[in-house]
Amino acid sequence: MAERLTVGVAARLSRYLQVLTQARKMGKDRISSQEISDYTNINATQIRRDLSGFGKFGKRGVGYNIDSLLGEIRKILRTQGQHNIALIGAGRLGQAIASSPIFAEHGINIAAVFDTDPDKVGRSIGSLAVTPYAELRDTVRDRNIIVGVIAVPADGAQEAADDLIEAGVKIVFNYSEALLNVPGDVAVHASNPAVELLYALYFHLT
Amino acid sequence: MAERLTVGVAARLSRYLQVLTQARKMGKDRISSQEISDYTNINATQIRRDLSGFGKFGKRGVGYNIDSLLGEIRKILRTQGQHNIALIGAGRLGQAIASSPIFAEHGINIAAVFDTDPDKVGRSIGSLAVTPYAELRDTVRDRNIIVGVIAVPADGAQEAADDLIEAGVKIVFNYSEALLNVPGDVAVHASNPAVELLYALYFHLT
DNA sequence: TAGATTGTTAATCGATTAACAATC
DNA sequence: TAGATTGTTAATCGATTAACAATC
Numbered sequence: 001m002a003e004r005l006t007v008g009v010a011a012r013l014s015r016y017l018q019v020l021t022q023a024r025k026m027g028k029d030r031i032s033s034q035e036i037s038d039y040t041n042i043n044a045t046q047i048r049r050d051l052s053g054f055g056k057f058g059k060r061g062v063g064y065n066i067d068s069l070l071g072e073i074r075k076i077l078r079t080q081g082q083h084n085i086a087l088i089g090a091g092r093l094g095q096a097i098a099s100s101p102i103f104a105e106h107g108i109n110i111a112a113v114f115d116t117d118p119d120k121v122g123r124s125i126g127s128l129a130v131t132p133y134a135e136l137r138d139t140v141r142d143r144n145i146i147v148g149v150i151a152v153p154a155d156g157a158q159e160a161a162d163d164l165i166e167a168g169v170k171i172v173f174n175y176s177e178a179l180l181n182v183p184g185d186v187a188v189h190a191s192n193p194a195v196e197l198l199y200a201l202y203f204h205l206t
Numbered sequence: 207m208a209e210r211l212t213v214g215v216a217a218r219l220s221r222y223l224q225v226l227t228q229a230r231k232m233g234k235d236r237i238s239s240q241e242i243s244d245y246t247n248i249n250a251t252q253i254r255r256d257l258s259g260f261g262k263f264g265k266r267g268v269g270y271n272i273d274s275l276l277g278e279i280r281k282i283l284r285t286q287g288q289h290n291i292a293l294i295g296a297g298r299l300g301q302a303i304a305s306s307p308i309f310a311e312h313g314i315n316i317a318a319v320f321d322t323d324p325d326k327v328g329r330s331i332g333s334l335a336v337t338p339y340a341e342l343r344d345t346v347r348d349r350n351i352i353v354g355v356i357a358v359p360a361d362g363a364q365e366a367a368d369d370l371i372e373a374g375v376k377i378v379f380n381y382s383e384a385l386l387n388v389p390g391d392v393a394v395h396a397s398n399p400a401v402e403l404l405y406a407l408y409f410h411l412t
Numbered sequence: 413t414a415g416a417t418t419g420t421t422a423a424t425c426g427a428t429t430a431a432c433a434a435t436c
Numbered sequence: 437t438a439g440a441t442t443g444t445t446a447a448t449c450g451a452t453t454a455a456c457a458a459t460c
Binding site for chain 1: 314395
């Protein structure tokens with residue numbers, strides 16, 4: 001299995017990672033494919049199939065050891081190290097992101113938070129001081145950051161994306177509702193709760 | 207096409223809705239499948255195929271009229287009305303959600319915001335006053351709310367979910383990192399930016 | 413042993429894509 | 437007309453699922 005994972009497999013593996021991380025926090029040692037299925041709505045056979053492509057990680061009649069499976073999946077996803085990311089915007093959403101354990105839990109380190117508002121610069125959010133937006137380019141370059149999270153209002157999102165990309169960022173998470181124009185070698189991830197909701201409602205209503 | 211949409215089609219149609227809404231805000235009248243593809247990373251042929259299953263909405267050589275396509279997709283997804291949702295948690299994340307146009311833009315109305323913190327109760331966020339958590343059950347029942355958005359810390363998330371479900375909620379959006387145990391007839395949607403990031407990094411690194 | 417759960421097979425279905433005629 | 441873009445076909449590939457032997 002030296003080949004590149006398909007998009008679907010990689011997406012599912014990262015979801016298993018999330019479930020395993022939380023299950024461990026809840027004090028569990030082992031977990032079955034059925035339990036992972038209950039939490040992810042991914043079919044249990046599919047889960048066993050995804051995993052068995054890389055090795056025999058489970059014990060029949062018992063399930064999977066959480067710690068060891070976490071290690072295996074991290075190896076497959078090559079995501080064992082620490083990753084530095086930049087956060088743009090120190091408003092309510094930026095503060096919520098910076099103070100959430102959700103990134104740290106997965107080895108992702110918010111290396112810098114930027115804002116254009118002079119009132120916000122210097123204040124600390126999470127364990128970081130807000131850096132002036134003007135220093136974005138140098139900081140991103142110096143710290144070799146390739147991921148930027150955009151948590152600014154829609155009308156500033158494209159500019160933030162342009163500046164991040166100019167500084168070398170290759171992966172952008174867009175939390176504004178704006179559509180971003182980016183070069184072909186940059187990946188944009190956007191999550192829109194309203195869109196997901198419309199889709200959930202469809203299945204509820206039919 | 208009276209059949210229920212597959213999960214994939216419904217998910218993609220809601221993403222087209224998002225792109226069309228934003229494109230219209232940017233002043234555009236028409237859009238091609240290729241443009242939608244650029245914004246969504248969904249293959250242009252797939253987009254045309256998804257749409258042509260329901261009718262001939264486009265004009266060859268021209269593209270799709272944005273307003274009319276918006277209407278058609280809303281019809282297909284049966285999501286033309288207003289939907290009331292409840293927001294649990296008036297912290298930074300709750301405030302960010304309540305003050306974002308992201309829900310209103312798609313006809314989704316935040317009907318109530320709840321918090322257990324007496325300091326937060328009564329304060330207004332967005333255009334709403336924060337309601338005491340104790341009134342959750344009655345409010346959700348009275349207003350016939352079937353969607354709840356959980357924006358509380360992980361240690362309160364399960365309790366919030368239990369209370370919402372007891373009051374009749376069938377769709378839960380979980381913005382905490384906790385795993386939720388819910389009955390089989392309740393749909394949980396969780397979005398974890400860290401998980402998406404691990405997955406994005408994999409494709410960047412390989 | 414008895415019960416549980418994995419790993420794997422086989423069959424089916426939907427997603428994806430390239431290619432291109434139709435036509436605006 | 438000439439260029440652009442849809443709608444559709446056909447072929448391929450991955451996802452999904454049920455079923456069950458293997459085995460802890």
